Amino acid sequence: MAAVHESVLDAIGGTPLFRLTRLGAGIAAPIYAKAEFLNIGGSVKDRAALSMVLAAERDGLLKPGGTIIEATSGNTGIGLAIVGRQRGYRVIAGVSDKSSAEKADILRAYGAEVVLAPTAVPAEDPRHLFNVVQRLTEEIPGAWLANQYDNLANPDAHVRSTGPEIWEQTGGRVTHFVAGVGTGGTITGTGRYLKEASAGAVTVVGADPESSSYGGGDGSPWFVESIGHYLHPDTVEDRWPQALSSEVIDFYERIPDRESLLTARRLSREEGLLAGPSSGAAVAAALRVARGLGPDDLVVVVLPDSGRSYLSKVHSDTWMREWGFLEEGDATLRALLDTAGPLVAVDADATVGEAVEVLRTAPGGLAPAVLKRAARPYGVSATEVVGSVSREVLAAALADGSAKPGDPLGALLGTALPTVGVGQPPAEARAALADGRPGVLVLVDGRVAGLLAREVLL
Template sequence: MAAVHESVLDAIGGTPLIRLARLGAGIAAPIYAKAEFLNIGGSVKDRAALSMVLAAERDGLLGPGGTIVEATSGNTGIGLAIVGRQRGYRVIAGVADKASAEKSDILRAYGAEVVLAPTSVPQEDPRHLFNVVRRLVEEIPGAWLANQYDNPANPDAHIRTTGPEIWEQTGGRVTHFVAGVGTGGTVTGNGRFLKEASGGRVTVVGADPESSSYGGGDGSPWFVESIGHYLHPETVEDRWPQALGSEVIDSYERIPDRESLLTARRLSREEGLLVGPSSGAAVAAALRVARRLGPDDLVVVVLPDSGRSYLSKVHSDAWMREWGFLEEDGEGLRPLLDAAGPLVVVAADETVGGALEALRTAPGGVAPAVLARAARPYGVAATEVVGAVSREVLTAALGDGAVKPGDPLGALVGPALPTVGVGQSAAEARAALAGGRPAVLVLVDGRVAGLLPREALG
């Protein structure tokens, strides 16, 4: 018999475990997915939201007529909107500008006010999302910052609810727990409970984007929302969340974006589980872990949120092609990309003379200007391209005395070149050159893999 609840808040938690029979076919260790997208607000963050609000009320930090403010990639904000509005609070969600548009629409539908702000700037920049929400709290009487990244009530939600559910649902047979690492609340809370309940027998694995600095990457951007740790090249002090108990995590599985996104699509098409890209990352990690195990082991993996929030992204063929995540063998721009010369990039803080030297070998005499001061081991993320540098423009500026070789590029950096995905056609690439643009950047897995000048496209 189905449960009967007096409030929507009572419906948070109690999510099922579902065996991944198709993706796990041929693997000795069974893999069970904790379907957190079935929470009332569509994500695992409903649990943390309820826990944080109740703790703030108990501690006198949030009172009648108060305002809840939070920085979020979307899911925690949605949970806070549901909990907060039910309990009579105004809710303001500061949302990362790279989050899917669907999340902002859902927030507004639940009655939250949405403020968009960037996270792709140094943490010290006043425009950074975290600084924007802190200013709101200072300006609004009775405002409380949920601060999921440092709030102990975040992991505590999983110590009290999710972890015990998993232990009971598996009859204490779980041996490996896998979850994505964002604020760290889910992996830390569950990990602590399961380790204690099992006498230390449960192994905790963090699923992390390949370039995220949690698992040892360079901190450059990735395309899986809600997990990982980004490090802007100009950030002075890299702060990790206090909600993350690094000692709980036994190891990380670092998952490339393409593997995460394609696994999310497989989950919907093969398992009937319409989930988001962080679920794809977690399941990709769980599959790697399970392949190393035997039939006496049991893997539990968290599916954090619903794919309904990503219909315009990971579940859109057009979006996947535009960012270079989908391609067919021998089709698209891959043959032209393979025949192109090595990619030349220019750091945006380079000197005019240094840029000209780099442009000597650049196809078409033009190159992308990138944010990074130093070379990124995983290549240049498309979101770190800030403009384009032209040999023609620099030579002219030097010739008329407007600049000297040792001067910074500054205003000589022009608009960014158009981008196309490697799976798109030459015709689509030519269309992107409208307006006399000299070249296109070709993206593979969201990173700039090469430059094709106009003449290379026929």
């Protein structure tokens, strides 16, 4: 008989495990997915939201008529909107401008007020999402900032619920636990409980985007929402969340975006589990881990949220092609890209003279201007391209004296070149040349892999 609840808040938690029989075919160790998208708000963050609100009420931080404020990629805000509105609070969600549009729409549907702000700026920038919500908290009487990244009621929710559920559901047989790492609350709380329950026998694995600095990447942007740790090149102090206890995690599996996104699509098409891209990353990591295990092992992986929040992204063939994650058929830009030669990029904070020197090897004397990083082992993220540089423009400025070799390049930057995915047909790349654009940037897995000049395409 189905359960009867007095409130939707009573339905948070108690999510089922599903064995991944198709994705796990041929692997000796069974893999079970914890379907957290079946929580009432559609994500694992419902657990943390309820825990944080109850703790704030208990500690006198949140009082009747108060306002809940949070910086969120979407899911924690949705959980707080449900919990907060049920308990009579105003809810304001500061949402990253990189989050899917569906999440902001869902927040508004639950009665939250949405404020969009960037995260791809230095942490000290007043426009940064965390600084925006901090200002709102200071300005609004009776406001409480949930602060999921540093709020210990976040991991505590999983010590009290998620961990015990998995232990009971597997009859204590779980040997490996895999989860993505965003705030660190889910993996810290659940992992801590499972390690204690198993006397340290359970191995805890963090699924991390390849460029995230948690697992050792350079902190440059990636395309899987809600997990990983981004580091802007100009950030002065790199702070990790207090909700994350690194000692709980035995090791990280660093998953490229394409592997994460395609695995998420396989989950829906082969297992009937419509989950988001961070679920794809976690399952990709779980598959890697399970391939090295035997039949006496048992892997549990968390599916944090629903794919319904990403229908315009990972579950859209058009979006996947435009960002270079899908390559199907022969009529693509791959052949042109393979003959284009290596990508030449100019740091946006270079001098005019330095840019001229770099452009000597750039096809057509044209290059993207990008945010500076010490190294780019994964290529240039499309989200870090801030403009374009033309040898012709620089030469003219030097010739007429309006610029000197030692001057900053910034004033002479052109607009960013249009981007096309490697899986798009050449006709769509030519269409992007409208208004006399001198070339296009070709994306492979969301990163700029090459530049095709106008004369090459035409």
